[in-house]
Amino acid sequence: MDRRTYLGTVGIAGLASVAGCLGETLGGGTSDTVLDPPEQQRGDPSYPIHGDDFPEFSIRDPLADETLSLEDVIDERPFVITYFYASCPDGMCQQLLQHLRRIQADALESGYEDDLALLAFTFDPDRDTADALRTHGERMGIDVDAGHWHFLRPEDNETAKTMLEETFGLPLRRDDGESTATSDNESADAGSGYTFTHSALVQLVNERGIVERAYPKAATQRDAVNTQVMVDDTRTVVGVDE
Numbered sequence: 001m002d003r004r005t006y007l008g009t010v011g012i013a014g015l016a017s018v019a020g021c022l023g024e025t026l027g028g029g030t031s032d033t034v035l036d037p038p039e040q041q042r043g044d045p046s047y048p049i050h051g052d053d054f055p056e057f058s059i060r061d062p063l064a065d066e067t068l069s070l071e072d073v074i075d076e077r078p079f080v081i082t083y084f085y086a087s088c089p090d091g092m093c094q095q096l097l098q099h100l101r102r103i104q105a106d107a108l109e110s111g112y113e114d115d116l117a118l119l120a121f122t123f124d125p126d127r128d129t130a131d132a133l134r135t136h137g138e139r140m141g142i143d144v145d146a147g148h149w150h151f152l153r154p155e156d157n158e159t160a161k162t163m164l165e166e167t168f169g170l171p172l173r174r175d176d177g178e179s180t181a182t183s184d185n186e187s188a189d190a191g192s193g194y195t196f197t198h199s200a201l202v203q204l205v206n207e208r209g210i211v212e213r214a215y216p217k218a219a220t221q222r223d224a225v226n227t228q229v230m231v232d233d234t235r236t237v238v239g240v241d242e
Helices: 012-019 072-076 092-110 131-138 159-166 227-238
Strands: 058-061 068-070 079-084 117-122 149-152 172-175 184-187 195-199 202-205 211-215
Touching: 012 202, 068 172, 072 117, 079 092, 092 117, 092 202, 092 227, 117 159, 131 149, 159 172, 202 227
Parallel strands: 079 117, 117 149
Antiparallel strands: 058 068, 058 149, 079 202, 172 195, 184 195, 202 211
């Protein structure tokens, strides 16, 4: 079954077992990628990995007041994307955004900020309004007004969940009470109001819309990818080190 439609058939009961294989596989090399295939084999995830086409999308950026498609974003430049919500209480989403903040800082320092896009997709648009996203981004030390930074905000939570699962291939579970079940690739958030069990993923995509790297445990203590690895990979794909 195609990995980008697989999650649409997965029920909530199957979320934990799906999370167990949310890693990047060892695939064949492709002339469309800059980076070599990853060395570690981790099953067959439903989201796109090295050598796969990144899925088409059209999502509103509320801060720039524009709708962005895949074609708009790549426009002869690579991008890095992660998936988060600002109310995440356990620090997982903050760590995901910190990876992108570090990449942004390197791009600004090294002068390749116009050759890269940074995307942060919220799956909680009901609470992540434009003002909330701006405040959260600035609190994280992100330059949210830089032309390469985009918060992606679907129109409502139902749409966001559908897009996350069926377009991007990532499971999502809303928890209206306290949640205790986790895998090392998920956040089990607890606290007042609703929270989410979700994956910790960052992806690096080249200017042709092909995934160069998927970092599936980007905000976990065990087996987490070092931010510097992402920075170095991004520099290589952009061509900074050539």
